[in-house]
Amino acid sequence: MDFSAYVAQRRPRLVRTVVLLGCPPADAEDVVQAALLKCYRSWPRVAAADHPDAYVHRVLVTTLYDARQRRWNGELPSADLPDRPGADPAWAEGVAVRRALAAMSPEHREVLVLRYFADLSERDTARALGVAPGTVKSRTARALRALAPLVATEETP
Numbered sequence: 001m002d003f004s005a006y007v008a009q010r011r012p013r014l015v016r017t018v019v020l021l022g023c024p025p026a027d028a029e030d031v032v033q034a035a036l037l038k039c040y041r042s043w044p045r046v047a048a049a050d051h052p053d054a055y056v057h058r059v060l061v062t063t064l065y066d067a068r069q070r071r072w073n074g075e076l077p078s079a080d081l082p083d084r085p086g087a088d089p090a091w092a093e094g095v096a097v098r099r100a101l102a103a104m105s106p107e108h109r110e111v112l113v114l115r116y117f118a119d120l121s122e123r124d125t126a127r128a129l130g131v132a133p134g135t136v137k138s139r140t141a142r143a144l145r146a147l148a149p150l151v152a153t154e155e156t157p
Contacts, residue, residue, distance in 0.1 A: 054124035108143035
């Protein structure tokens with residue numbers, strides 16, 4: 001697959017992955033752009049990899065780490081609150097998932113997002129995070145145990 005086709009097909013999902021890893025949407029666009037630029041520079045090597053998606057996700061995670069180290073990520077208070085969202089249940093479900101993920105440790109959040117949202121295998125997730133496959137298995141098990149009470153709390157009225 002050539003680079004343009006890869007980006008056209010996977011870019012929205014890559015942005016969503018970075019958002020689920022805890023990055024604000026506007027910054028996620030920048031992180032994905034920087035990661036894809038890195039991949040473009042060595043696209044023949046990426047395309048020839050056994051698992052190009054795992055390669056790209058590894059670059060994506062590394063680029064996100066670098067971006068977090070360089071910039072301040074604090075929130076600025078505002079006197080004006082945004083408009084309230086409608087009663088769309090899909091929106092509420094998305095908020096519940098993002099809140100639960102935000103309450104988790106970065107290691108747990110990363111493994112869950114890469115395994116279940118990005119749909120990477122254990123081996124590809126291990127490659128993306130630079131850890132052993134056994135570490136992915138144990139982190140996934142611990143993350144799912146940690147996620148259960150957070151989701152249950154969100155569902156309780």
